[in-house]
Amino acid sequence: MERAVVRLLRGSALLRRNFPTCLCSWKTPPRALKSSQPEALPSITSEGLPCAPLQTFTDVQNTVVDKLIENHGTEEQKAAYLTRLATDKVGSFCLSEAGAGSDSFALKTRADKKGDYYVINGSKMWISNAEHAHLFLVMANADPSKGYKGITCFVVDRDTEGLHIGRAENKLGIRASSTCPLTFENVKVPEANILGQLGHGYKYAIGSLNEGRIGIAAQMLGLAQGCFDYTVPYTKERIQFGKRLFDFQGLQHQVAHAATQLEAARLLTYNAARLVDARKPFVKEAAMAKYYASEVAGLITSKCVEWMGGxxxxKDYPVEKYFRDAKIGTIYEGASNIQLNTIAKLIDAQY
Structure with missing residues (x-):
């Protein structure tokens, strides 16, 4: 993503919509929009701007980085970081590793205590926003003897000695969203930079990912809707065999099916957001929304490419980009099979 675009995003409300620093003062929040309020929905679902890379950029900051600091940070951390993130700074969340993808807590990155600071060594992969981030929330194991219960969240500034940001990955889709590997070589982090409690990082990661999945569902919904909105008018203009493409019943049925899938994905997504706002259990519904919206985005964007033909x-038309961007929805923030595992586990507990 070009730096000029990043600067515009940093100055826009897109990076401040979801937490109290809209007025650059987390102690005096304005009336916050709830995720399920009608006036908030177009920005959440990207229906006004169906660009997956931009939505990825803002979603990482709004639903993961900001939320973690807001929910678990000390008063000093909130004052230091939330104001920066609300004005001109970008945050990044560092969990995944080469051997810790879907098995997200099989972390090898360690944080060894040395007096009043910790020394972090290890590496991370697939880190969104890394190219432009000013601070990183890093999950590292401070006590490997406790397994995943030793995982702790640390706040690491970009200019910390020993932190190296690798070259952005050459991806199939969401190419404007930077995704980089990180390495930590004897990175010294003050004990005061622990976010929340020691050994509670795994809880924070689970919580942020569960809520973040609603953001991904919204992203996929907006992407699919944008592709659909671009393609259907084309089918009403294109003439073949003396008729508009849209006049063929076979195509009409495909369009109707896609529109129904879109509406179902929308309602699943809005329902999950509504449950979060109501402070009710939402994990199953978030997994359903993320799973279904991602699958629908892949199906609809594929159909749109077919409807437009050659x-x-x-690359003269945007539908191929929508098609490429949609694939990531079934992979990141929990692959589709992980969502199905979550749904099945909760159904098992329910009955």
Missing amino acids: VGYT
């Missing part, structure tokens, strides 16, 4: 396969 031109849909070219």
Whole structure:
């Protein structure tokens, strides 16, 4: 993503919508929009701006980084970091590693205590926003003898000695969203930079990912809707065999099916957001929304390429980009099979 775009995003409300620092003062929040309020929905679902990379950029900061600091940070950390994140700074969340993808707590990155600071060594992969981030929330194991219960969250500034940010990955889709590897070589972090409690990082990661999945569902919904909105008018203009493409019943049925899937994905997503706002259990519904919206985005964008025929396969039209961007939805913030595992586990507990 070009730095000029990042600067515009940092100055926009897109990076401040979800937490109290809209007025650069987390102690005096304005009336916050709830996730399920109608006036908030277009920005959440990207329906006004169906660009997956931009939504990824803002979602990481709004639903993960900001939320973690707001919910678990000390008063000093909130004062130091939330104001910066609300004005001109970008945050990044560092969990995944080469051997810790879907098995997200099989972390090898360690944080060894040395007096009043910790020394972090290890590496991270697939870190969104890393290229432009000013601070990183890093999950590292401070006590490997306790397994995943030793995982702790540390706040690490970009200019900390020993932190190295690798070259952005050359991805299939969401190419404007930077995704980089990170390495930590004897990175010294003050004990005061522990976010929340020692050994509670795994809890914070689970909580943030559960809520973040609603953001991914919204992203996929907006992407699919944007692709659908672009393609259907084309089918009403394109003439073949003396008729509009849209006049063929076979295509009409496909369009109707896609529209129904879109609406179902929308309602699943809004319902999950509503449950969060109501402070009710939402994990199953978030997994359902993320799973279904991601699958629907892949199906609809694929159909849109087909409906446009040869031109849909070219870069002269945006549908091929929607198609490429949609694939990540079934992979990140919990692959589709992980969502199904979560749903099944909760159904088992329910009955």
